[in-house]
Amino acid sequence: MSGQRARFRRKQTLLRWVVLVVVFLFFVLPLLGMLDFTTQGPGGQGRTLATWRTLADVSTISVDYPALREGFLASVGLAVITPVVMLLLLVPTMTWVRLRLPGLSRTVEFICLLPLTVPAIVLVVGLTPVYAWVYYFLGSSTLTLALAYVILVLPYAYRSLDAGLRAIDVRTLSEAARSLGASWFTVMWRVILPNLRTAVLSASFLSVALVLGEFTIANLFSKKNLQVAMYELGKSDAKISVAVGLAALVFGFVVLFAMSFVGSARAGTSPFSRLRRRKEPSA
Amino acid sequence: MAESATARPAGALRRLRPSGALAGVVPFFAYTTVFLLIPTLVVVIGAFLDGDNRFTLGNLDGLSSPSVVRGIVQSLVLSAVTSVGGAAIGGLLAYAVSTARDGSVTKRFFTSLCGVLAQFGGVALAFAFIASFGGTGLLTVLLGKVGVSTGTGFWLYEWDSGLMLVYLYFQIPLMLIVFLPAVEGLRPQWREATETLGGTTWTYWRRVAAPILFPSFVGATLLLFTNAFSAYATAKALVSQGSPLIPLQIGSTFTSEVILGQENLGKAMALAMVAVVAVVMAVYAWLDKRASRWMQR
Numbered sequence: 039m040s041g042q043r044a045r046f047r048r049k050q051t052l053l054r055w056v057v058l059v060v061v062f063l064f065f066v067l068p069l070l071g072m073l074d075f076t077t078q079g080p081g082g083q084g085r086t087l088a089t090w091r092t093l094a095d096v097s098t099i100s101v102d103y104p105a106l107r108e109g110f111l112a113s114v115g116l117a118v119i120t121p122v123v124m125l126l127l128l129v130p131t132m133t134w135v136r137l138r139l140p141g142l143s144r145t146v147e148f149i150c151l152l153p154l155t156v157p158a159i160v161l162v163v164g165l166t167p168v169y170a171w172v173y174y175f176l177g178s179s180t181l182t183l184a185l186a187y188v189i190l191v192l193p194y195a196y197r198s199l200d201a202g203l204r205a206i207d208v209r210t211l212s213e214a215a216r217s218l219g220a221s222w223f224t225v226m227w228r229v230i231l232p233n234l235r236t237a238v239l240s241a242s243f244l245s246v247a248l249v250l251g252e253f254t255i256a257n258l259f260s261k262k263n264l265q266v267a268m269y270e271l272g273k274s275d276a277k278i279s280v281a282v283g284l285a286a287l288v289f290g291f292v293v294l295f296a297m298s299f300v301g302s303a304r305a306g307t308s309p310f311s312r313l314r315r316r317k318e319p320s321a
Numbered sequence: 322m323a324e325s326a327t328a329r330p331a332g333a334l335r336r337l338r339p340s341g342a343l344a345g346v347v348p349f350f351a352y353t354t355v356f357l358l359i360p361t362l363v364v365v366i367g368a369f370l371d372g373d374n375r376f377t378l379g380n381l382d383g384l385s386s387p388s389v390v391r392g393i394v395q396s397l398v399l400s401a402v403t404s405v406g407g408a409a410i411g412g413l414l415a416y417a418v419s420t421a422r423d424g425s426v427t428k429r430f431f432t433s434l435c436g437v438l439a440q441f442g443g444v445a446l447a448f449a450f451i452a453s454f455g456g457t458g459l460l461t462v463l464l465g466k467v468g469v470s471t472g473t474g475f476w477l478y479e480w481d482s483g484l485m486l487v488y489l490y491f492q493i494p495l496m497l498i499v500f501l502p503a504v505e506g507l508r509p510q511w512r513e514a515t516e517t518l519g520g521t522t523w524t525y526w527r528r529v530a531a532p533i534l535f536p537s538f539v540g541a542t543l544l545l546f547t548n549a550f551s552a553y554a555t556a557k558a559l560v561s562q563g564s565p566l567i568p569l570q571i572g573s574t575f576t577s578e579v580i581l582g583q584e585n586l587g588k589a590m591a592l593a594m595v596a597v598v599a600v601v602m603a604v605y606a607w608l609d610k611r612a613s614r615w616m617q618r
């Protein structure tokens with residue numbers, strides 16, 4: 039029986055590695071193609087690191103490629119504003135609905151998941167008249183795109199925040215805080231939010247990833263974010279823009295890979311295990 | 322307001338309280354109304370209005386013009402092929418990854434890689450393929466060495482060959498992310514129980530795992546379908562001439578000068594897209610509810 043088990047394990051391991059290697063090759067070859075392309079010398083002869091040297095030189099790149107600099111700064115700004123607006127909008131609302139208006143929870147869920155059925159390209163069509171007003175009130179800065187991006191991230195943010203809220207007892211926590219004289223603001227800021235740390239982190243991270251990769255809305259509203267800058271640069275200076283694309287992918291991978299270690303460490307410290315650990319010294 | 326509230330007896334005040342609670346959700350509903358519901362209504366209503374804001378069914382007639390029909394059909398075919406292909410390969414990948422130990426570097430590596438490839442997508446992916454299959458591109462050279470000619474390289478920009486390959490490149494990672502939780506929900510006890518009862522590996526897959534995974538698998542495939550159907554960036558970055566897909570056609574009504582009276586054709590096309598995605602998502606939601614029965618741990 040144990041021999042059969044071992045044989046099964048060996049077969050499973052073999053299958054695993056065959057599949058993983060084949061798919062990995064499919065994933066990695068185009069990326070190597072990017073690397074290869076950016077290091078090709080003039081006329082496809084020899085190797086040169088000139089492209090990467092230009093990219094690493096921040097002062098040159100911001101002078102020679104002002105569009106890239108503009109797009110990068112805009113994307114960074116959007117990646118800060120979008121998660122902040124999303125959290126300000128969702129965390130209080132979802133907590134409040136749980137505490138005081140449970141009857142509305144289905145409606146809120148429906149609205150939050152609605153963007154899944156509205157492709158970004160459709161949202162652009164519908165948002166045009168709305169943005170005429172946004173430009174009128176807030177000016178036509180690229181950063182106004184954050185308002186539309188909040189809608190795009192709504193379903194993903196809702197799901198992770200909902201999972202986070204489900205894991206804690208919002209009612210007991212807030213009643214305990216209120217009976218000790220805390221204001222609603224204190225309840226939100228010092229009781230609910232710290233308990234939602236992991237969910238807030240993952241919702242924010244999803245938003246940042248989505249914002250950094252967004253192209254459709256920015257391009258059709260003629261705003262320059264990182265992706266649009268890359269796309270436009272691709273027509274005139276392909277090497278630099280391919281290098282930027284590769285750098286963005288590698289950067290994203292490194293961040294996600296690092297997050298996967300941090301995330302699991304956090305998951306280990308659930309409220310209960312933390313309680314238990316805190317009790318141990320006194321016991 | 323405040324005066325009338327104080328003037329009322331306590332009982333009335335208590336009845337008023339729910340409206341006080343409602344004030345807490347006003348910002349959320351105001352925001353989503355302006356940036357989600359109004360845009361949706363603009364599309365839905367605009368699809369039935371002509372240039373002078375009068376009701377018309379002319380835009381829907383415009384949908385039956387040959388170029389629009391071709392765009393819709395090609396989008397549907399592209400999405401169907403890449404979602405089924407992506408689901409099959411991605412499903413196998415998800416199983417392979419799920420057999421790795423929890424928290425092992427292999428598992429973390431693949432989930433992170435797939436997270437990036439599925440999310441970041443768009444322009445960078447298109448560049449990756451253009452760079453690899455260009456005249457002196459790595460894959461052109463590699464394939465040339467083993468005797469496979471990639472021809473003129475124009476196939477990369479065709480919706481039924483190159484685009485499918487590039488779309489698969491973000492569909493497979495998305496499948497891993499969506500399907501992995503379902504595969505990990507398979508408990509080793511179920512396999513052991515099958516073996517105890519004398520079943521083979523085939524019996525286990527045929528009679529236990531497949532029926533359990535089926536709703537999740539179909540659900541994930543539908544999600545991949547909507548993902549490909551709504552994708553715009555990758556196609557835009559690859560295709561520079563013509564608009565073979567419906568998202569590109571909507572985009573072009575947006576940027577180019579449209580013929581008078583056709584301003585709302587884009588909205589009609591957008592409405593058609595929403596209709597397709599809504600149907601698919603409704604089936605997905607129903608399947609997801611069924612699938613989640615097995616996911617409770």
